[in-house]
Amino acid sequence: MMHRSLLYFVQAQYRANPPPSLAQDAGWEAFRDGSPANAMRRAMHRMSRRWLKAFDKGAEDLAKYFVDRAAGATDVQLKDILKKAGFTVEFRTTYDVNNAMQAAIGENVGLIKSIASQHLTEVEGLVMRSMQDGRDLATLTQELTHRYQLTSRRASFIARDQANKMTSVINRARQQELGITQARWCHSHGGKQPRKSHVEASQSDGGKGKVYDIAKGCLIDGEYIWPGQLPNCRCTAQSIIPGMED
Known part of the structure; x- marks a missing residue:
C-alpha cells in the first residue's frame, strides 16, 4: 500500500x-x-x-x-x-x-x-x-x-x-x-545455509542434542547463546523434565 x-x-x-x-x-x-x-x-x-x-x-x-x-x-x-x-x-x-x-x-x-x-x-x-x-x-x-x-x-x-x-x-x-533448568539444543533443519556448529550441537549426545543450562545458554563457537538468538537461527530448545528423559 x-x-x-x-x-x-x-x-x-x-x-x-x-x-x-x-x-x-x-x-x-x-x-x-x-x-x-x-x-x-x-x-x-x-x-x-x-x-x-x-x-x-x-x-x-x-x-x-x-x-x-x-x-x-x-x-x-x-x-x-x-x-x-x-x-x-x-x-x-x-x-x-x-x-x-x-x-x-x-x-x-x-x-x-x-x-x-x-x-x-x-x-x-x-x-x-x-x-x-x-x-x-x-x-x-x-x-x-x-x-x-x-x-x-x-x-x-x-x-x-x-x-x-x-x-x-x-x-x-x-x-x-x-x-526447568536444562534443555537440549535442537536444530530446525531449515534454511539454505545452516550453521555447522548449530547442527553439530543438535547431533551431539547420540543425536539427542547438546544439554545446556537454560539460565546460562549453550556454549557454541566460544560464546553462550540460546536457540533463535542469532540472526536467521531457527533452532529450538527441548525442555528436560527430570525423570522424563526416556
Whole structure:
C-alpha cells in the first residue's frame, strides 16, 4: 500500500516538476517556484511526514500482535510437551513473562519504524538523484520498484528473525518459572545455509542434542547463546523434565 501510494505521488510530482533537461525537451520555460528540485524536495518531506506519522500510530499495535502470537505459539508448544510428561499447566502472564514480552514489543516498535524511515529516506535519495541527472520517469519508476523489493525482503527477514527471538525469550521465561533448568539444543533443519556448529550441537549426545543450562545458554563457537538468538537461527530448545528423559 505504501509503495503504491509513494509511486503514484512521485510520478505526479515528477510530471508537475520535471528535471530541467526534460522540461526543456517538453518546451517548459518556467517552474512553479523556479526550481523543480526544491519543489520535489518539499513535496517528498510532506509525504514522508504523513507516512511516518501513520507508522508511529500503527507500530505498537502491530508489534503487540506479533508478540502475542509468538507467546501463544510458545505456550501451546510447551503445554504439549508437559502434557506428554503427565503434567497439566495453565499459563498466566507472570512478571518475568510480561517483562520479556514488553521488551520484545519495544524492540519491534523501533524496528518497524526504522523500516519505514529508511525506505522513505532511500526513496527521497533516488528521486533527488534522478532530478539532478535528468532521468526519465520510466527509469525512476524501475529504481523505486527495485528499492521496494529490497525493503520487502529486509522486512521479511526482520519479521522472521524477531519471531524466532521472541519465541526463544518467552519460552525461556516459561521454562524458568516452571523450575526447568536444562534443555537440549535442537536444530530446525531449515534454511539454505545452516550453521555447522548449530547442527553439530543438535547431533551431539547420540543425536539427542547438546544439554545446556537454560539460565546460562549453550556454549557454541566460544560464546553462550540460546536457540533463535542469532540472526536467521531457527533452532529450538527441548525442555528436560527430570525423570522424563526416556
